[in-house]
Amino acid sequence: MAASTQPARGMRDFLPDDVRKREHVIGVVVEVYRQYGYEPLETPAVENIETLTGKYGEEGNKLIFKILRRGEHEASGEADLALRYDLTVPLARVVAEYRSKLPRIFKRYQIQPVWRADRPARGRFREFYQCDVDVVGSRSPLVEAELCAAAGDVLTRLGFADFTIRLNHRHVLGALLRGAGVPPELGGDALVALDKLDKIGADGVARELEARGIAASSSVKLLTWLGVGALQPSARSTDWLDAVEREIDPDERERKGFDNLRDIMRLTMRTSAAPHLQLDPSLARGLSYYTGAIMEIAVADLPGSLGGGGRYDNLIGMFLGEDVPACGFSLGLERILVVMTERGMFPASVAGAASDVLVTQWNAGGAGDALALAAELREAGLRVEVYPDADKLGKQFKYASARGVPFVLVVGEDEAARGEVTIKDMRTGEQRSVPREQAAAAMSAGRP
Amino acid sequence: MAASTQPARGMRDFLPDDVRKREHVIGVVVEVYRQYGYEPLETPAVENIETLTGKYGEEGNKLIFKILRRGEHEASGEADLALRYDLTVPLARVVAEYRSKLPRIFKRYQIQPVWRADRPARGRFREFYQCDVDVVGSRSPLVEAELCAAAGDVLTRLGFADFTIRLNHRHVLGALLRGAGVPPELGGDALVALDKLDKIGADGVARELEARGIAASSSVKLLTWLGVGALQPSARSTDWLDAVEREIDPDERERKGFDNLRDIMRLTMRTSAAPHLQLDPSLARGLSYYTGAIMEIAVADLPGSLGGGGRYDNLIGMFLGEDVPACGFSLGLERILVVMTERGMFPASVAGAASDVLVTQWNAGGAGDALALAAELREAGLRVEVYPDADKLGKQFKYASARGVPFVLVVGEDEAARGEVTIKDMRTGEQRSVPREQAAAAMSAGRP
Numbered sequence: 001m002a003a004s005t006q007p008a009r010g011m012r013d014f015l016p017d018d019v020r021k022r023e024h025v026i027g028v029v030v031e032v033y034r035q036y037g038y039e040p041l042e043t044p045a046v047e048n049i050e051t052l053t054g055k056y057g058e059e060g061n062k063l064i065f066k067i068l069r070r071g072e073h074e075a076s077g078e079a080d081l082a083l084r085y086d087l088t089v090p091l092a093r094v095v096a097e098y099r100s101k102l103p104r105i106f107k108r109y110q111i112q113p114v115w116r117a118d119r120p121a122r123g124r125f126r127e128f129y130q131c132d133v134d135v136v137g138s139r140s141p142l143v144e145a146e147l148c149a150a151a152g153d154v155l156t157r158l159g160f161a162d163f164t165i166r167l168n169h170r171h172v173l174g175a176l177l178r179g180a181g182v183p184p185e186l187g188g189d190a191l192v193a194l195d196k197l198d199k200i201g202a203d204g205v206a207r208e209l210e211a212r213g214i215a216a217s218s219s220v221k222l223l224t225w226l227g228v229g230a231l232q233p234s235a236r237s238t239d240w241l242d243a244v245e246r247e248i249d250p251d252e253r254e255r256k257g258f259d260n261l262r263d264i265m266r267l268t269m270r271t272s273a274a275p276h277l278q279l280d281p282s283l284a285r286g287l288s289y290y291t292g293a294i295m296e297i298a299v300a301d302l303p304g305s306l307g308g309g310g311r312y313d314n315l316i317g318m319f320l321g322e323d324v325p326a327c328g329f330s331l332g333l334e335r336i337l338v339v340m341t342e343r344g345m346f347p348a349s350v351a352g353a354a355s356d357v358l359v360t361q362w363n364a365g366g367a368g369d370a371l372a373l374a375a376e377l378r379e380a381g382l383r384v385e386v387y388p389d390a391d392k393l394g395k396q397f398k399y400a401s402a403r404g405v406p407f408v409l410v411v412g413e414d415e416a417a418r419g420e421v422t423i424k425d426m427r428t429g430e431q432r433s434v435p436r437e438q439a440a441a442a443m444s445a446g447r448p
Numbered sequence: 449m450a451a452s453t454q455p456a457r458g459m460r461d462f463l464p465d466d467v468r469k470r471e472h473v474i475g476v477v478v479e480v481y482r483q484y485g486y487e488p489l490e491t492p493a494v495e496n497i498e499t500l501t502g503k504y505g506e507e508g509n510k511l512i513f514k515i516l517r518r519g520e521h522e523a524s525g526e527a528d529l530a531l532r533y534d535l536t537v538p539l540a541r542v543v544a545e546y547r548s549k550l551p552r553i554f555k556r557y558q559i560q561p562v563w564r565a566d567r568p569a570r571g572r573f574r575e576f577y578q579c580d581v582d583v584v585g586s587r588s589p590l591v592e593a594e595l596c597a598a599a600g601d602v603l604t605r606l607g608f609a610d611f612t613i614r615l616n617h618r619h620v621l622g623a624l625l626r627g628a629g630v631p632p633e634l635g636g637d638a639l640v641a642l643d644k645l646d647k648i649g650a651d652g653v654a655r656e657l658e659a660r661g662i663a664a665s666s667s668v669k670l671l672t673w674l675g676v677g678a679l680q681p682s683a684r685s686t687d688w689l690d691a692v693e694r695e696i697d698p699d700e701r702e703r704k705g706f707d708n709l710r711d712i713m714r715l716t717m718r719t720s721a722a723p724h725l726q727l728d729p730s731l732a733r734g735l736s737y738y739t740g741a742i743m744e745i746a747v748a749d750l751p752g753s754l755g756g757g758g759r760y761d762n763l764i765g766m767f768l769g770e771d772v773p774a775c776g777f778s779l780g781l782e783r784i785l786v787v788m789t790e791r792g793m794f795p796a797s798v799a800g801a802a803s804d805v806l807v808t809q810w811n812a813g814g815a816g817d818a819l820a821l822a823a824e825l826r827e828a829g830l831r832v833e834v835y836p837d838a839d840k841l842g843k844q845f846k847y848a849s850a851r852g853v854p855f856v857l858v859v860g861e862d863e864a865a866r867g868e869v870t871i872k873d874m875r876t877g878e879q880r881s882v883p884r885e886q887a888a889a890a891m892s893a894g895r896p
Binding site for chain 2: 011105
């Protein structure tokens with residue numbers, strides 16, 4: 001039996017159309033992130049196994065792809081290496097290893113694949129790209145403001161208009177729970193319920209809070225503060241923050257959280273993200289490692305998010321044995337690609353043909369002329385294919401048509417004698433002869 | 449004991465300066481290959497183990513990184529997956545899997561890492577990028593000509609001038625050996641010796657041929673034909689081909705090889721590769737899978753090559769069980785990077801700072817103004833960092849200097865009142881105030 005030629009389970013081959021789309025999105029991300037002074041980092045796909053184990057909890061540990069020792073040790077069945085599971089642990093390793101070589105405030109982006117032995121499902125893969133930007137070494141609220149601005153600029157430049165940057169703060173959330181009298185051990189449960197406010201509404205959240213054993217009085221308070229009660233008109237402005245803060249009488253740490261969130265809001269309003277910013281007190285995200293602001297990008301009429309992030313001051317120092325302030329944002333590259341494909345958001349130069357022109361071969365002796373003409377057109381910036389054989393012209397046209405190439409060039413003997421080329425526009429069927437030196441300009445003008 | 453924070457053995461972290469250099473080279477490769485109508489392909493890092501085993505010989509097999517089965521099967525010590533060892537077997541798999549979706553002539557490039565459990569050494573890594581371009585589905589000599597032209601264009605655009613594209617043909621080599629009376633079983637040995645002509649000279653090759661048991665009469669004939677004897681003046685032109693062909697009286701297959709090589713030479717002379725092309729009858733390359741033309745790019749005063757390739761018509765069909773014509777070229781990305789770094793060939797925009805401008809914070813209330821100014825400058829296309837804290841200005845200047853940022857912007861209270869900004873050129877120390885709306889233009893003009 002012939003071996004299967006499918007990619008490994010849960011992994012994908014990207015054919016040319018796919019790669020062009022992926023590179024378009026990644027290109028925009030890189031362009032924007034560089035304009036903000038974020039710098040690129042790349043780490044190996046493979047890490048020493050000790051670097052990864054114990055970093056992702058018990059469930060995460062099971063999803064790590066482990067690499068067998070080699071040579072005489074292979075029979076032992078032991079693993080000494082493993083595939084990268086995310087880009088955060090490698091960043092922490094890099095910060096520890098090269099601390100003296102890195103700038104004091106390290107603004108890095110990293111766009112690379114990660115591998116997880118998850119059960120494959122629709123939209124869930126075992127190899128997928130993460131697209132992270134993190135700032136290590138600063139506690140300034142300007143860091144959060146710029147991360148929101150940059151992520152927003154990426155989406156805007158990709159063609160998204162209707163997105164919202166939801167912003168909240170872990171300590172403000174903590175204050176709400178404490179102020180509402182939710183027992184600390186039920187805090188996580190309460191957040192899971194609150195996080196669903198946009199999806200199931202206030203009544204749904206109230207029922208879920210009750211089911212999770214949270215007192216009705218706490219539930220009412222929380223939902224009121226979340227702006228679905230009396231405070232609704234100003235629920236998504238900083239007025240809301242002021243009102244709730246007065247009512248809760250926060251402790252020192254909570255008060256700093258309120259101040260920090262107000263600072264971030266104020267600064268972000270001075271960036272290009274301003275029209276998209278929304279204070280959203282129901283935003284919870286996985287709270288396990290966030291220590292400050294949290295943010296998430298939502299698109300109208302689209303479930304889920306296109307990215308999210310927040311401040312996590314206790315994680316990047318894991319290999320250094322000290323706290324290192326850090327704040328990051330992760331764009332959901334794979335999801336952005338799905339949405340852009342569904343919505344037809346790719347420009348024609350990305351979604352279209354691989355070449356602008358096919359140069360045909362008039363006869364067997366014409367291959368050299370075709371190559372020379374192609375070189376001239378490439379000099380002018382066009383993407384040019386040369387048909388490799390002196391097949392019948394009809395077959396060469398058919399090939400161009402199947403490939404979606406918009407222009408086909410023919411240099412017959414008559415044209416060659418006159419120094420002309422014939423250009424056929426495959427979209428209109430129109431055909432005309434132009435002086436050879438004007439061919440590139442004639443086609444550039446008519447490019448999609 | 450704290451865990452080691454080094455990358456895994458034989459693998460590398462790429463810090464920002466490294467990534468910028470790598471992306472510059474890859475960017476030029478992609479730009480040129482797209483102009484030729486080559487299309488991008490990406491395949492997963494991980495393949496089913498059966499896809500890879502048995503494809504690289506016994507030695508290659510030992511170098512494959514194998515991935516342990518997961519879950520309850522982990523204890524078995526068995527591997528079901530493995531890391532990609534090259535980009536050719538995945539291409540063969542893709543050609544078999546998607547044949548009906550791919551164009552009849554599939555021109556693909558692929559630039560991705562591969563993994564080999566080789567003993568690490570200077571310049572030899574366990575994770576490294578391959579940069580392959582292959583044309584599948586055509587036997588036209590135009591394919592070879594365009595591959596030479598494209599690879600040459602890449603090197604030219606990267607700034608190499610003194611390179612040679614060495615060209616030879618497996619069947620011509622075979623004819624030389626047969627014509628010189630080298631016994632077929634010693635053919636491989638003879639080629640290994642001939643391949644060293646450039647390094648050890650004709651005398652060295654003669655000694656090595658003798659040591660490998662090849663008759664002196666054969667050795668003399670071979671070295672004469674290779675142009676170090678009587679034929680020297682024309683040894684590297686097609687005249688040489690004609691002369692040797694007459695003398696050898698080739699069989700049918702060999703004659704086709706001579707014709708094919710002449711066609712490729714003639715066509716390549718019509719491309720941008722013409723000034724670099726050199727017929728080199730001593731070029732052998734690993735002959736195991738080449739079936740036609742072979743080529744290699746050499747740079748004057750640099751040992752080894754920057755890339756090479758050839759025609760291999762029996763390999764890509766391995767999963768289809770039939771011959772599929774194919775011809776490819778592989779640029780030595782890692783080696784190109786080493787040479788360009790040693791020679792200082794990177795443009796200032798790549799080798800220089802991550803940002804064009806640092807916007808400072810005049811006082812604690814100035815962060816919002818700094819962000820707004822940064823947004824304006826980014827709109828104008830500049831790469832802008834904002835210093836995140838209202839530290840003393842001296843500290844902010846020091847940071848810019850350490851980062852190599854060429855311009856620092858200050859908006860003090862007086863300047864703000866006048867609608868001006870102060871620009872300091874960090875390279876000259878010069879400082880001047882300009883109207884805020886002219887700041888971007890003033891710096892763009894002075895950018896490195």
